[in-house]
Amino acid sequence: MSPVLLMIDVQRNMLQPPLPVPAAGSVAPAIRELLDRARDAGAQVVHVRNNGSEDDPDAPGSEGWELVHRVRDGEPVVDKWVPDSFDGTGLDKLLPPGAPLIVVGMQSEFCVQSTCLAARERGHEVTLVHDAHATYDDDAPAAEISRRVEDDLRAVGVMVIGSEDVRFD
Template identity: 60%
Template sequence: MLVDVQRNMIRPPTPVPSAPAVEAAVVDLLTRARIAGVPVVHVRNNGGTGDPDETGTPGWELVHDVVGGEHVVDKTEPDAFAGTLLADLIPSGSRVVIAGMQSEYCVRETALSALRRGHEVVLAAHATYDDDTDATTIARRVERELAAAGVSVGGEIAF
């Protein structure tokens, strides 16, 4: 599952600080998933008027093309399962591998929601923006929280 891998977060003018690294990890993950025939779901945030990911704007567009058999789930909440058909696309009890943006918002909420639904969850790659704290510190804090909740963080993803 690619969460909010959208132009406004990966491409200029305001990419996340670690955009090159997270993008390389996403490309690798997506390529290997496609080769292995693993189902891929692209989750796209539908921002409001004036937001960097305002629906229909260049920032809203997905970075990666959707190929045959892949799904796009549009959301308006940090939890990609909230108010969407995402749960219908993921078989009960299956493993969910997550990569995307933003660590402390949509990645965190979607991972925790998948855990509550009984999925094994693996966090493969994620990034966020600097805030009062630098982005790397925020990302590591989220990793510790998710690991404590039962998410497998990092490591090689085997398909």
């Protein structure tokens, strides 16, 4: 079964000024390249969009809420209000049962981690792309937070690989 590219919160507020994640300069091109490769291979692509509250930079209808990449016909957009992209969204109905998932996006310790865990609980093989997810500095530098998330996810069976090793066949 071909993998599905799950693009979590690849939104302007995270990857473009005024306050992009520290790794935006390297993460954004990696995501773009994976999206192009998935489309070229005919893989299913699902865009997940976070809906923040009216004071958040990703409030629905705001510039920051907009997806970075144009959505093509047949590529669903799933709107969510909590970190787990499956929670109350119908995402599980869009994915073939047991389909392998290639996960990219924002923020490592919130939406990316929650969605990877939820996908594993639903029986999906999950691959997190090391150079295509990121977060902001917080209790530690952003890169360290993302590495901790990768370690935690590996412990529950999520594969972590670089974008150069992703295959959509």
